[in-house]
Amino acid sequence: MKRLVLLLTAVVCLAAVDPQEQAALDRISAADMRGNLSFLSSDALEGRDTPSRGLDIAAEFIASQFRRAGLEPVGGADYFQAADYLETTPDPSPSVTLDDDKKTLHVKNASTNALAALDLKFAPIYKVESTDVPSLAGKVALIRRPGARAEGAREKFVQFRAFVKVARERQPAAVVIYGAPQPFPSLVEAKAAPEIPLISIADADAVKLLDALSPGESKATLSFHANEPKKTPVQLRNVAGLLRGSDSALSKTYVLLTAHYDHIGVKPSGDGDRIFNGANDDGSGTVSVIEIANALAAMKQHPKRSILFMTFFGEEKGLFGSRYYAEHPLFPLKQTVAQINLEQLGRTDDTEGPQVASATFTGFDFSDLPATFQAAGKATGVKVYKNDKSSDDFFARSDNQSLADAGIPAHTLAVAFDFPDYHQVGDEWQKIDYDNMAKVDRMIALGLMTVANRAEPPHWNEKNSKTGKYVEASHRN
Ligand SMILES: [Zn+2]
Known part of the structure; x- marks a missing residue:
């Protein structure tokens, strides 16, 4: 009986999604992501260390997918925001x-x-x-x-x-x-x-x-x-594509959907498998950014605000790609209204227990952004919840931190904060639950469109004492 009631609620809510938006959600495909992720986390890419040839190949692949989706190239060099670094050996x-x-x-x-x-x-x-x-x-x-x-x-x-x-x-x-x-x-x-x-x-x-x-x-x-120290110049690249907004005023404001495409490379020695494939961390976020970009770019009428789809280098080395972006933004930070950063969306076998049809945000109460996705979750059958134990602690552990430090309401959305193969060679594409990831991505896509269409931008929760420095930073933009 209880189940039936829930089912009816779900049907009623689903009916509330605009048909254009529903068509976009329907384009999100588990099979597409399975294909893309099996390449990005293949041994051939050698764990996508920063810097490495595997990372460069991953960047080319992501750019090719943005090109295929029809996103506008931004960043100066096609879909790449190139950053000059020195690799140092002291x-x-x-x-x-x-x-x-x-x-x-x-x-x-x-x-x-x-x-x-x-x-x-x-x-x-x-x-x-x-x-x-x-x-x-x-x-x-x-x-x-x-x-x-x-x-x-x-x-x-x-x-x-x-x-x-x-x-x-x-x-x-x-x-x-x-x-x-x-x-x-x-x-x-x-x-x-x-x-x-x-x-x-x-x-x-x-x-x-x-x-x-x-x-x-x-x-x-x-x-x-x-x-x-020995210094070797290296060029690193964020990969970025824009979906131009359809509203003449709101299109000059930007929502960021991001993930990091790097991982931790190859174990220097040892027997057997030495490649850290990084399928869930964060190949899953990367293919989700691609998939959602693809789904939204095919809409006849784009969401009102512009959406910047971007994947970062060097997260594992210390949030390098996102820090670089916050210091060299492609669009003014003053006009950037939110960042939704995706991490670890593919594995449901959380060490705290299975996480099916659910997702959580870091810094859940830091802004009103998660509530928008909670509503999108109700319409798509995904429970969006606060992880009381880890939500706040994980806020600083991914690329949302860089934009938060710049004052932008920014969170990381994850299915599982911790899973058995975290930073191990066993984080491979075969272990991903693609159907669940597609379901979660539909929730993300709907929440993203809601943020992009709503006239009122997201706000930091000033009542939460942990947001003080972010609120202060937002006034500097
Ligand atoms: Zn990660």
């Missing part, structure tokens, strides 16, 4: 010594992100333990990095980042981060302005010595030498 063994009144310590296991040779002789150390810091010209700033599992790690990291920011503004010769090792990205934007270099020290003896220093000025000094 000096593997810089020399580091710490001197205080009593002794000299030769430090092991240090590294730096300096892009030129770095040479410091007996630079006085200033230990930063507050944001009240004087000019540090000729000195090095010393900041402790908390361990990821330390108690209250989240708050400690917020404080740590604030210290690094203020220290850099005081123009020291370098910022020394000690304690937990500081990872440095191997990619830097070729045209990025030079920054105060960071030095990472995690050697136990050195950490002990540095911990013993009192805050502020000290008699201890640091000497450091690292050769210039």
